[in-house]
Amino acid sequence: xxxxxxxxxxxxxxxxxxxxxxxxxxxxxxxxxxxxxxxxxxxxxxxxxxxxxxxxxxxxxxxxxxxxxxxxxxxxxxxxxxxxxxxxxxxxxxxxxxxxxxxxxxxxxxxxxxxxxxxxxxxxxxxxxxxxxxxxxxxxxxxxxxxxxxxxxxxxxxxxxxxxxxxxxxxxxxxxxxxxxxxxxxxxxxxxxxxxxxxxxxxxxxxxxxxxxxxxxxxxxxxxxxxxxxxxxxxxxxxxxxxxxxxxxxxxxxxxxxxxxxxxxxxxxxxxxxxxxxxxxxxxxxxxxxxxxxxxxxxxxxxxxxxxxxxxxxxxxxxxxxxxxxxxxxxxxxxxxxxxxxxxxxxxxxxxxxxxxxxxxxxxxxxxxxxxxxxxxxxx
Amino acid sequence: xxxxxxxxxxxxxxxxxxxxxxxxxxxxxxxxxxxxxxxxxxxxxxxxxxxxxxxxxxxxxxxxxxxxxxxxxxxxxxxxxxxxxxxxxxxxxxxxxxxxxxxxxxxxxxxxxxxxxxxxxxxxxxxxxxxxxxxxxxxxxxxxxx
Numbered sequence: 390x391x392x393x394x395x396x397x398x399x400x401x402x403x404x405x406x407x408x409x410x411x412x413x414x415x416x417x418x419x420x421x422x423x424x425x426x427x428x429x430x431x432x433x434x435x436x437x438x439x440x441x442x443x444x445x446x447x448x449x450x451x452x453x454x455x456x457x458x459x460x461x462x463x464x465x466x467x468x469x470x471x472x473x474x475x476x477x478x479x480x481x482x483x484x485x486x487x488x489x490x491x492x493x494x495x496x497x498x499x500x501x502x503x504x505x506x507x508x509x510x511x512x513x514x515x516x517x518x519x520x521x522x523x524x525x526x527x528x529x530x531x532x533x534x535x536x537x538x539x540x541x542x543x544x545x546x547x548x549x550x551x552x553x554x555x556x557x558x559x560x561x562x563x564x565x566x567x568x569x570x571x572x573x574x575x576x577x578x579x580x581x582x583x584x585x586x587x588x589x590x591x592x593x594x595x596x597x598x599x600x601x602x603x604x605x606x607x608x609x610x611x612x613x614x615x616x617x618x619x620x621x622x623x624x625x626x627x628x629x630x631x632x633x634x635x636x637x638x639x640x641x642x643x644x645x646x647x648x649x650x651x652x653x654x655x656x657x658x659x660x661x662x663x664x665x666x667x668x669x670x671x672x673x674x675x676x677x678x679x680x681x682x683x684x685x686x687x688x689x690x691x692x693x694x695x696x697x698x699x700x701x702x703x704x705x706x707x708x709x710x711x712x713x714x715x716x717x718x719x720x721x722x723x724x725x726x727x728x729x730x731x732x733x734x735x736x737x738x739x740x741x742x743x744x745x746x747x748x749x750x751x752x753x754x755x756x757x758x759x760x761x762x763x764x765x766x767x768x769x
Numbered sequence: 770x771x772x773x774x775x776x777x778x779x780x781x782x783x784x785x786x787x788x789x790x791x792x793x794x795x796x797x798x799x800x801x802x803x804x805x806x807x808x809x810x811x812x813x814x815x816x817x818x819x820x821x822x823x824x825x826x827x828x829x830x831x832x833x834x835x836x837x838x839x840x841x842x843x844x845x846x847x848x849x850x851x852x853x854x855x856x857x858x859x860x861x862x863x864x865x866x867x868x869x870x871x872x873x874x875x876x877x878x879x880x881x882x883x884x885x886x887x888x889x890x891x892x893x894x895x896x897x898x899x900x901x902x903x904x905x906x907x908x909x910x911x912x913x914x915x
Contacts, residue, residue, distance in 0.1 A: 645865040645866075645867055646865060646866050646867045647905065648867070648906065648908065648909045648914055649914055650914050651913070651915035652914065655915065670913075670915050671912055671913035671914075671915040672913035672914065672915060673913075673914055673915065675915065719909055719910075719913045719914045721914075733814065738814075738865055739814050740814060740866075741814060741815045742817065746823075747866045747868065748826050748827065748864060748866060748868045749868045749871065751826075751827055752827065752830055752831070752834075
């Protein structure tokens with residue numbers, strides 16, 4: 390009894406397992422019927438400039454599927470078919486029965502109907518195609534195409550920045566055009582004293598100065614105003630990453646907006662070593678999320694800082710300001726280039742005024758959809 | 770007499786919308802002229818606009834937006850479209866944010882061919898300025914600014 394019961398149980402379990410496995414198998418593709426005229430190509434390359442069109446496969450043609458490939462670039466499919474019936478066509482370039490060609494299949498705009506081995510219509514052609522494409526070798530890259538677009542790396546960003554202006558750096562520091570290079574002291578060093586004892590004292594003083602410099606925890610800048618007592622803000626704003634990011638932004642800016650504010654800010658932040666990876670977001674409003682993912686923080690999340698920042702003029706130097714108005718708009722993003730109202734704002738172009746003073750922001754404010762600073766991003 | 774009255778009433782009934790459209794177009798053109806876009810300050814990197822300068826700018830953009838709305842709504846607005854494009858060129862040259870491109874976008878989207886053929890009447894550099902700004906605005910809506 391016990392043995393019979395056990396055998397029965399195993400049989401039921403195997404039956405259930407078999408039926409559920411069978412239910413997941415997609416229908417096997419066999420034939421395809423053309424509901425429109427399609428190009429028959431000699432290779433799996435469907436770009437408009439690919440010179441591989443062999444023939445025109447007219448509407449009402451029928452074919453057997455030989456091979457399928459899912460195209461990584463578009464997600465659509467390439468199907469290699471052998472024609473079994475050719476529809477009516479007046480063209481001279483029409484395909485013939487027996488021809489083997491590649492045709493394009495897009496789920497959005499199919500122009501093809503599929504049948505399985507029993508001749509019944511395939512209910513979900515994309516599932517069946519995916520299954521077969523995986524079996525046949527999914528996503529073989531089309532020759533001459535990039536299968537997946539890649540985001541620029543930090544090295545690429547740095548390598549593609551505009552060259553520095555060819556100005557003599559020594560003369561650039563001279564604000565008085567009457568003085569010659571010899572009159573101004575650039576990187577000048579104090580003449581060495583000849584006496585050994587004096588030199589030793591001087592060396593000790595130099596070391597003391599250096600120690601004092603390195604132990605000073607908060608960088609000082611009189612222009613920082615209310616931020617000057619905040620070590621986190623001061624370290625960020627007076628740090629070399631901010632300096633380099635602003636410098637990259639100003640060096641690569643355009644004369645007027647190109648509509649790529651976030652792209653230019655991303656590059657400036659990467660070029661200044663503020664972030665390591667190219668942020669993926671396509672809209673400026675995504676900057677808060679993208680930059681948080683790379684270790685930056687939003688000062689507007691902290692009530693203490695939110696109270697201190699009422700306008701873009703209050704924003705610390707080097708912070709990335711993200712603007713949005715709660716609509717479907719992309720928003721805007723800028724890097725503040727200096728403290729208080731001293732500096733301007735750089736993104737794809739430089740302006741002495743923040744985005745909130747732009748005609749667009751004023752127009753939206755007048756229409757009751759005002760832009761606000763949704764992010765003031767810094768790296769602690 | 771009755772017939773004449775009826776005819777007049779019918780004529781006025783059918784002519785009213787056409788007359789209203791005509792007056793809307795005239796009003797839009799006059800508003801654009803009144804905005805004096807040529808007299809606006811050219812904004813550079815270091816320009817800090819005064820209150821009055823901002824108001825003048827806002828007035829110009831509002832007039833341009835109203836004109837575009839009229840041109841999109843009404844038909845037979847060739848003169849208005851030309852005025853819009855002229856004002857757009859000036860605003861694009863004077864405003865580095867290129868906001869004018871976004872303002873005239875509905876007109877471009879209504880009939881791209883007609884809009885681009887109107888640009889051919891402009892000097893090549895001006896035509897390119899408008900085309901770039903409008904296409905950039907369209908691209909920003911579709912794919913963003915990143």
